[in-house]
Amino acid sequence: MTAPRTRGPRERMVFAAAQLIRRDGVGATGMRDVAARAEAPRGSLQHYFPGGKEQLVNEAVTWAGHYAGKRVARYLAALPEPTPGALFAAMTRQWIDEFEAAGFGTGCPVAAATVDSTASTPSAREATATAFAAWAAPLTEALTTLDVPPARAPALATLMISTLEGAILLARAQESTAPLVTVAAELAPLLDSAATR
Amino acid sequence: MTAPRTRGPRERMVFAAAQLIRRDGVGATGMRDVAARAEAPRGSLQHYFPGGKEQLVNEAVTWAGHYAGKRVARYLAALPEPTPGALFAAMTRQWIDEFEAAGFGTGCPVAAATVDSTASTPSAREATATAFAAWAAPLTEALTTLDVPPARAPALATLMISTLEGAILLARAQESTAPLVTVAAELAPLLDSAATR
DNA sequence: TCAGTATTATGACGGATGTCATAGATCGCA
């Protein structure tokens, strides 16, 4: 939950930026706040991120995308009954648990960056695109492992990510995990029926 | 696309706020920008919205929710083959057309408000919740009209809104309508199979 | 020890923002 005190101040600042972005959005996240949250000196900001806020935000978004991608493999390995629907349920479960434990104050940093700064800086948009790609790729691979035809897997990965992101939005808006529970239940049959076994 | 010059300056400002919010996010939308966009005098802001930016944003979000809700009935009436899947296709089609016509610079204002100011002001969160509710209610009703069992309709409405919102995010991130096309195609069989006829 | 680099500290600047105070204009209605 909190930033690991190990690792250099640079990584801590990227992590802290992601945390603040997913809670307050890009615009409301200040550089000074990031440094404070990371327990890093303010002067280090211009040293490690000469590209300014834009660079810091982009790195945070990219980091979040890779983080989400890595979790897919962990979910897959931990599934008692490995099916696409169960994988999606695990992904939603993660958010349900987090919302129940920490409240609905925080969402997905990639979504925040997409909504907040897609129109402004082109590099930010690219960062969100690569972040989603870094999430979708392992997910697609996982689906093929679960006997989803390779031709179908990318589409289902897009469907899963879209639905999950939207359900996160709804959950935060109405401060309820119900949307996550609902979409997990409704999508499971469709996802499982795509597995050719 | 542009604000109708009829209607009072108050409505024009709410409309302009929604437009700017869905493009730049809540934080990056300035009161002065809203007045300029609405071709309304700056002094009218404090007259019509004594609650300040918070009130203006909340009204814009609420307005957007009702607007989305009203469109559902129009989609339903215009369907050549009235099925749940076709209704969802019409909803995605609307966004595809808009992205192709105006580019990927603008998204959903309710999503922007959810991501941007859920954590900060409680009233903003309530506004997003009511906005989504004002969208989901007509959608649920439309689904029952399409022979979806009343017990199932709310869940499918949640699924449709979630998936659409997420697909909008992905589309903006990768500047492609592909996610919208994909989710429409993938979800259609599931939605249609829920209609008991 | 010393030089050179890496890191940190701190203050200032220009710009933008939301809000307020105050005055002016406009319009309906008697």
Place this chain on the structure above:
DNA sequence: TGCGATCTATGACATCCGTCATAATACTGA
């Protein structure tokens, strides 16, 4: 015509932000 309420105009204020300039400090290797 004149009054009162509704609307508009405009400037100022305090605040915060990202960025930069500049200097001090810490660390590394010879």
